[in-house]
Amino acid sequence: MPNIAVLVKRVPDTNAQILVSGDRVDLSNVKWVMSPYDEYALEAAMMHKEAQGGVVTAITLGAPECDKVLKDAKAIGVDRIIRVWDDSWSELDSNQTQMALTSAVKEISAEVVYCGKSAADTGAGSTGPGVAERLDWASASNIIGLEFEDSGIEVIVPAASGNARTGISLPAVVSCDKGFCKPRKPNVKGIMMAKRAQVEVLAAEIPASGINIVSHTPPPQKAPGQTFDGATNVPAVVAALRNDANVI
Amino acid sequence: MSETVVIAETKQGMLHSVTAELVSAANALGSAPTVIIPGTSDSAAAAVAELAGVGRVIACVGDCFSTYDAASWAKAVDTCAPAGIVVCAASQNGKDLASRLAARRSISVVQDVVAIDGSTLTQPIFSGKAMQNIVLSGDAVISIRANTFAAVGEGDGAEVTVMNQSADIATAVREMIAKANERLDVAEADIIISGGRGMQDPVNFVDLERIADALGAAVGASRAAVDTWDEIPHSMQVGQTGKTVNPSLYIAVGISGAIQHLAGMRTSKYIVAINKDAEAPIFKHADYGIVSTWEEALPILESELKALLG
Ligand SMILES: Cc1cc2nc3c(=O)[nH]c(=O)nc-3n(C[C@H](O)[C@H](O)[C@H](O)COP(=O)(O)OP(=O)(O)OC[C@H]3O[C@@H](n4cnc5c(N)ncnc54)[C@H](O)[C@@H]3O)c2cc1C
Ligand SMILES: Nc1ncnc2c1ncn2[C@@H]1O[C@H](COP(=O)(O)O)[C@@H](O)[C@H]1O
Numbered sequence: 001m002p003n004i005a006v007l008v009k010r011v012p013d014t015n016a017q018i019l020v021s022g023d024r025v026d027l028s029n030v031k032w033v034m035s036p037y038d039e040y041a042l043e044a045a046m047m048h049k050e051a052q053g054g055v056v057t058a059i060t061l062g063a064p065e066c067d068k069v070l071k072d073a074k075a076i077g078v079d080r081i082i083r084v085w086d087d088s089w090s091e092l093d094s095n096q097t098q099m100a101l102t103s104a105v106k107e108i109s110a111e112v113v114y115c116g117k118s119a120a121d122t123g124a125g126s127t128g129p130g131v132a133e134r135l136d137w138a139s140a141s142n143i144i145g146l147e148f149e150d151s152g153i154e155v156i157v158p159a160a161s162g163n164a165r166t167g168i169s170l171p172a173v174v175s176c177d178k179g180f181c182k183p184r185k186p187n188v189k190g191i192m193m194a195k196r197a198q199v200e201v202l203a204a205e206i207p208a209s210g211i212n213i214v215s216h217t218p219p220p221q222k223a224p225g226q227t228f229d230g231a232t233n234v235p236a237v238v239a240a241l242r243n244d245a246n247v248i
Numbered sequence: 249m250s251e252t253v254v255i256a257e258t259k260q261g262m263l264h265s266v267t268a269e270l271v272s273a274a275n276a277l278g279s280a281p282t283v284i285i286p287g288t289s290d291s292a293a294a295a296v297a298e299l300a301g302v303g304r305v306i307a308c309v310g311d312c313f314s315t316y317d318a319a320s321w322a323k324a325v326d327t328c329a330p331a332g333i334v335v336c337a338a339s340q341n342g343k344d345l346a347s348r349l350a351a352r353r354s355i356s357v358v359q360d361v362v363a364i365d366g367s368t369l370t371q372p373i374f375s376g377k378a379m380q381n382i383v384l385s386g387d388a389v390i391s392i393r394a395n396t397f398a399a400v401g402e403g404d405g406a407e408v409t410v411m412n413q414s415a416d417i418a419t420a421v422r423e424m425i426a427k428a429n430e431r432l433d434v435a436e437a438d439i440i441i442s443g444g445r446g447m448q449d450p451v452n453f454v455d456l457e458r459i460a461d462a463l464g465a466a467v468g469a470s471r472a473a474v475d476t477w478d479e480i481p482h483s484m485q486v487g488q489t490g491k492t493v494n495p496s497l498y499i500a501v502g503i504s505g506a507i508q509h510l511a512g513m514r515t516s517k518y519i520v521a522i523n524k525d526a527e528a529p530i531f532k533h534a535d536y537g538i539v540s541t542w543e544e545a546l547p548i549l550e551s552e553l554k555a556l557l558g
Binding site for chain 2: 211
């Protein structure tokens with residue numbers, strides 16, 4: 001029976017306003033949630049267990065306040081919850097993040113890892129394939145379909161000429177887009193269980209950061225646009241797109 | 249200064265035009281790059297060699313490139329690519345390959361770079377609600393968003409070397425499922441016209457398609473449109489949980505401009521909004537806003553474009 005891992009990350013709610021104060025984003029007043037695609041990854045992990053049995057472990061990398069996303073995963077029904085952290089860490093780059101998560105995956109001897117296709121804060125989509133490479137495993141990214149088989153899984157991934165129905169033997173890392181499942185909601189029993197659940201905390205060896213974050217800045221301001229009242233102005237806009245903007 | 253390496257972007261074995269932008273980004277990093285072109289043959293290498301600003305070209309040839317398998321692509325490309333800063337396209341497969349390559353070399357990956365100023369790289373974070381400016385402290389793999397660097401022109405012809413590679417494929421494509429709509433993908437298009445819930449009925453997207461055909465544009469949609477109507481597939485969705493697009497022109501029709509929609513299209517060079525509600529938030533982000541119903545505006549837009557573009 002498979003040992004299933006799911007990576008869940010705490011991020012600001014996608015509705016949150018992100019302000020820059022000094023040379024860093026100020027996240028002191030945002031509401032925090034599980035990254036939206038991680039909800040699909042969590043559902044995929046639960047579906048895998050329901051199909052084949054096994055144990056589901058939710059893993060997060062972050063400071064103690066990240067326990068909340070693990071408790072949220074516990075309320076959905078995962079078996080174990082693990083947080084990887086060392087108080088000396090801050091602003092980890094991709095290399096450090098992937099090393100820390102990889103060591104947690106090794107620690108629990110997982111055979112399949114589900115994660116989100118990209119986290120709502122970084123938008124990167126680096127972690128799934130990066131962890132797979134470090135484990136020397138197969139990977140599939142941005143999956144929009146998932147079936148479980150005796151010897152592996154079958155996923156659907158978008159490709160240039162259509163969608164590719166692809167067979168993957170385990171072990172593998174699977175990064176999840178939305179569309180193939182509807183994440184379940186926690187029930188009262190789950191929420192009660194989650195309250196009592198213990199978070200296991202793991203340490204890890206990580207390399208030095210490969211980047212220096214110089215600053216965060218607000219997005220470039222565009223020149224204010226023009227608004228026209230009524231459809232009779234459509235020809236004027238078409239002319240502007242042609243002559244001023246040069247885009248048609 | 250270490251070497252700069254570009255991984256050429258291909259689409260079904262052909263060179264993708266974004267490669268000329270990647271070379272331009274590598275030039276901004278200060279060197280004429282080595283360009284690696286992966287493929288089942290070296291047939292696309294000549295087109296790369298013709299680009300200005302290219303140092304040399306390595307055709308990385310192997311059967312493993314017949315379909316996209318992350319593990320085997322990374323392994324084969326890694327063998328051909330010298331050490332240095334590696335530049336990929338921030339496309340779906342480009343970002344995936346960039347991550348694998350960086351992990352293979354135990355270096356950082358920096359995705360979606362939109363500006364290079366000296367040694368400072370800029371990437372959007374929080375779906376473009378802020379920018380992150382970074383300096384690399386060693387080699388790294390970076391991916392570049394399309395449409396942010398001017399494409400290089402034609403050069404004198406760089407030298408091409410062929411390196412044959414083989415790598416075991418870990419995933420097997422069993423079947424290609426044709427896309428429900430054969431239209432241009434929003435992720436590929438330089439002009440996009442998108443419809444929202446204000447289109448009232450999926451049938452009315454035909455009006456957007458006719459304008460798209462006149463412009464050579466793709467048709468996109470808001471999440472409300474995708475969620476409300478089965479006829480509008482998720483592949484058309486632009487936004488936080490849809491596709492991130494960066495076209496020259498984005499036309500939003502009957503779309504209110506929610507923050508999650510803006511997350512996917514706010515970097516478009518020009519934004520046109522057609523909405524009947526003068527207070528709709530989309531107007532704050534539009535270069536050209538037209539306060540009108542689509543029923544009134546689209547027929548005029550179509551006839552104007554047809555008159556102009558033939
Ligand atoms: C976690 C999360 C992720 C999300 N991800 C996305 C995403 O990826 N993409 C996305 O788009 N949304 C996303 N959303 C949803 C988003 O918040 C909005 O609900 C959605 O974008 C609204 O779509 P809409 O503008 O088409 O619809 P509405 O908000 O209903 O707006 C319709 C607009 O049409 C106008 N209108 C009506 N009739 C006409 C007419 N006849 N002519 C002209 N105009 C007319 C109205 O004035 C109105 O402004 C997400 C939300 C959450 C919580
Ligand atoms: N700090 C983290 N803790 C747990 N999971 C993470 C973390 N960072 C990234 N992930 C996982 O990797 C996915 C992609 O993240 P990213 O590469 O940052 O876009 C996320 O959706 C998560 O599933």
